[in-house]
Amino acid sequence: MRGSQYIKVIDIGSFPGGIHPAQHKGESNTTPIATLPLPDRLWLPLSMHMGAAAEPNVQIGQHVLKGDLIAAAAGRVSANIHAPTSGTIGAIEAHAFAHDSGFSQPAIALDSDGLEQWRPQQAWSDWRSKGTEAVIERIRAGGVTGLGGAGFPTDVKYRNSQAQIHTLLINAAECEPYITADDRLMREQAEDILRGAQICQWLVGAKTILIGIEDNKPEAMAALKAAAEQLQLAIELAVVPTKYPSGGEKQLIQLVLGVEVPHAGLPSDLGIVCQNVGTLAQVYRTVVFDEPLIARVTTVTGAAVAQPGNYQVLIGTPIEELLQHAGVQMAKADRVIMGGPMMGFAVPDLQAPVVKATNCLLVPTKKELPPALPDNPCIRCGLCEQSCPVSLLPQQMLWAAKNRQLDAAQLHSLDACIECGACAYVCPSRIPLVQYFRYAKGEIRQENEATRNAERARIRFENRQNRLEREQAEKEAKRQLRAATAAKALAAKTGAEGQAGSETNELIAATLERVAAKKPLVGAPPASLSLEELAAAAQASQAKFASAAARLAEAEVNAPDMVNALQRATGKLEEKYLSTEAAYQTARAAADTQP
Known part of the structure; x- marks a missing residue:
């Protein structure tokens, strides 16, 4: 091991395979990061990160300030989207998106007012006093995602990595040819990167900060060492040979730590959290200065580019504007590739915007990268x-x-x-x-x-099916309950047993008295009917009355609004039944007295 008081240079292992393509780094890493002029209109896709698309929370015509939330994360794995500048929401509609499918995606158009007016910000100089949960929530609120290309929401990685983490691995390899965004960022903002590493180390409880960097970046290594000395921050530095794809997360872990992450596993399963240098710099700005992720460093390079270099670009800037600023000669260009030559893809529409994961725009000639x-x-x-x-x-x-x-x-x-x-x-x-x-x-x-x-x-x-069966069973239970209730009510009403029978006899006797008094009977059967016909009529009247009484009892439980009408109908049927029964009893008594 070699190094100084704060820097320890460690030996490395290896990973199988790998290749050594031409690097083409020198074309874009020799000049400082330049700032792109403010575009007139920005397009912000709602799905420029891994996970669920964000949901707009603004309206067309609404004025927003720089840093305002314009689309909220939807679900646990998602990311907020913020206004990269102040201006007016011009549209919410499908727009060209940088994807090899060529499909458009829902996006928010923001028309700049040129004022660059920030929303109120709340700086946290003492972020440790806020607690880990508040800091992670601030990172989530800031819409921070991985800037190494994957675009995974950073807060989710921290929430999933708060147990038994021993190493924070900073991925500074940047192994893909042509891309130098991380290289320039380390040279110019090394202190911001390490301050972000301090925050991440505190959040996940890691004991060690380990930086894995390829040996083709001596200036970046020197800047990181100087920043560590300035911050008095203990780091370990693993210098890996230039071999593609040493910057792959699992390959870098195998290189610098000598352990292999199973293909179905995660680095956190082995006590490791891996972060890209650009992500850590953004974590620092978000946590300490309350700056959401609204801009990133993007490499623009290739033989068709007159001014290759790295640019600080607002998220949502049309790719065509960025290429024009870099002096791209479209007559010489064969195609525009987002990403590097190994893992990138051809951009189908140059009106598509720069997104959070856009680390490089490669514009080669046909001779440089033949079809x-x-x-x-x-x-x-x-x-x-x-x-x-x-x-x-x-x-x-x-x-x-x-x-x-x-x-x-x-x-x-x-x-x-x-x-x-x-x-x-x-x-x-x-x-x-x-x-x-x-x-x-x-x-x-x-x-x-x-x-x-x-x-x-x-x-x-x-x-x-289970619900229907359950509902049917419940209906049957209710029907049986109603039937039981009606039966009890009928027994009480008609005198099926005990005292009810004597009450019925008294009613019949009263009816007979009315007959004797020559009072008209309502619904009485004709006098010409035989005894057998009178008995049948009395039995039929009794059945109708019993049925009406049952319906009345059921209505008293389930349909109170029908009770009055049913009471009237039941009363009439009751009177008819008693009249018929009285006629039958009279005829029967007369028949019994005949010799």
């Missing part, structure tokens, strides 16, 4: 296997992907592929291996989503 030639059949040379940093078998995954044998592709750990492009770079047959792997991954995602949808549909169906 891909037609591929030839695989010759089984094994070079792709030798170059793979994850120790996969790309040729086997290729056969599975080409034949859509998705199960076989998964058996060969397709999901562990980091899509670095090393295999395609060395392939003598010029096979676009990464494109095949991306296709297979997409097909697997679609199949998995279809399976999940089918499972969700099955669960919904079963839940519906």
